[in-house]
Amino acid sequence: MNTNQLIKVLLISAVIMGSNQVRSQNKSAQLSYKASKEAILLGVYHFDNPGMDTYNLEIDDYFTKKRQAEIQEVVALLAAYKPHKIFVEFLPGQQPKLDSLFALYASGRLTLKAIEGGQNEVYQLGFRLAKQLGINEIIAVDHPGVFLAPYADFISDTLSIESYQEYNKAYNQQMEKRQKDFTENTVKENLIHLNDWQQILNNHNYYNNIAITVKDTANVMFGYQEMEMEIDGLLYQMRSFDFNNIGVALATEWYRRNLFIYRNILEQTEDNDRILIIFGSGHLRHLHQFFDDNPEFKTVATNNFLNK
Structure with missing residues (x-):
C-alpha cells in the first residue's frame, strides 16, 4: 500500500x-x-430477622444506643439524596396500617420501640428518613411470591445432586462468616457490603447458575398431581408448578415477583420524581435491571452516598 x-x-x-x-x-x-425520573436502590438485610429467607441472620438488639446511632448515621447519608418518595417491602394491603403508624410517629405520638416489630428496617430507616425530610407517606410496593427453594433443596438432597449440595455447603459457610461480620460491623458497613455490585451479582448467582440446573429426573414430586404434604415443615401444594423443572420454576417465580414490585413502583411515580427503594438485597439484581433498562429512569449508585 x-x-x-x-x-x-x-x-x-x-x-x-x-x-x-x-x-x-x-x-x-x-x-x-x-430520563425524567431518578431512583436509588438500597439493598438491606432484615433488622428484625423475620425468618423468611433461605438463611436468616441472627440480628442483635438494634434498639441499643450504639445501633441507634449507627442507624441515624445511615439515615443522615441517605438524606443527602433528598428523595421525594420512599418505597418499601410491605404489601400494598398493609398501606393503611403503614399510614396510621407513620402519622403517629411523625407527630411524635408513637416511638419506633412501641411499634410491634419496630426494629424492622422499614421503620428504622424509612420512617426516620421520611420524618426528617418531611415526606408524608411511605409507600408499600411488595408482591407475594411462592418460595420454591425448599423444594429444590428437597429434590437435590433426594437425588444427591452434587453441584447443588456443594453450593449449599459453601453458601452456609459464607453465611456463617457474614453472621460474624454483621454482628461486629456497623450498620453502614453492612449496607455498603450488600450494595457492592460484585456482592449483588454473587447473591444472584444462585438463581442463574445453580438453582436453574435442578431437574426432577426421578419424578420425586409425582409429576403434576395435586396433593398436600409437608416438606421440611412447609405445606406442599403442587398447583401448576413444573416441579420436573424445579430450577427454572424457582428462577421464574423470583423474576415474576420482582416484575410485580417494579410495576407497583412505576404506578406510583411521576415525572421529576426522585425515589428511594428499600428492599431486601436479594431483589437488587432484577430491580436494577428493570430500572436500568427504562429510559425514563436514571439510577444512582447507593454506595456513592453510603461511602461519604
Whole structure:
C-alpha cells in the first residue's frame, strides 16, 4: 500500500469513527433527555430477622444506643439524596396500617420501640428518613411470591445432586462468616457490603447458575398431581408448578415477583420524581435491571452516598 492509499484509508476510518461517536452521543443524549425520573436502590438485610429467607441472620438488639446511632448515621447519608418518595417491602394491603403508624410517629405520638416489630428496617430507616425530610407517606410496593427453594433443596438432597449440595455447603459457610461480620460491623458497613455490585451479582448467582440446573429426573414430586404434604415443615401444594423443572420454576417465580414490585413502583411515580427503594438485597439484581433498562429512569449508585 503506497502513501496516498494509506492516507485515504486513515481518513475514511476517521470519518467512520467520528460518525459512530456522534451516533453514540446522540443516543446518550436521547436517553438522558427521556430520563425524567431518578431512583436509588438500597439493598438491606432484615433488622428484625423475620425468618423468611433461605438463611436468616441472627440480628442483635438494634434498639441499643450504639445501633441507634449507627442507624441515624445511615439515615443522615441517605438524606443527602433528598428523595421525594420512599418505597418499601410491605404489601400494598398493609398501606393503611403503614399510614396510621407513620402519622403517629411523625407527630411524635408513637416511638419506633412501641411499634410491634419496630426494629424492622422499614421503620428504622424509612420512617426516620421520611420524618426528617418531611415526606408524608411511605409507600408499600411488595408482591407475594411462592418460595420454591425448599423444594429444590428437597429434590437435590433426594437425588444427591452434587453441584447443588456443594453450593449449599459453601453458601452456609459464607453465611456463617457474614453472621460474624454483621454482628461486629456497623450498620453502614453492612449496607455498603450488600450494595457492592460484585456482592449483588454473587447473591444472584444462585438463581442463574445453580438453582436453574435442578431437574426432577426421578419424578420425586409425582409429576403434576395435586396433593398436600409437608416438606421440611412447609405445606406442599403442587398447583401448576413444573416441579420436573424445579430450577427454572424457582428462577421464574423470583423474576415474576420482582416484575410485580417494579410495576407497583412505576404506578406510583411521576415525572421529576426522585425515589428511594428499600428492599431486601436479594431483589437488587432484577430491580436494577428493570430500572436500568427504562429510559425514563436514571439510577444512582447507593454506595456513592453510603461511602461519604
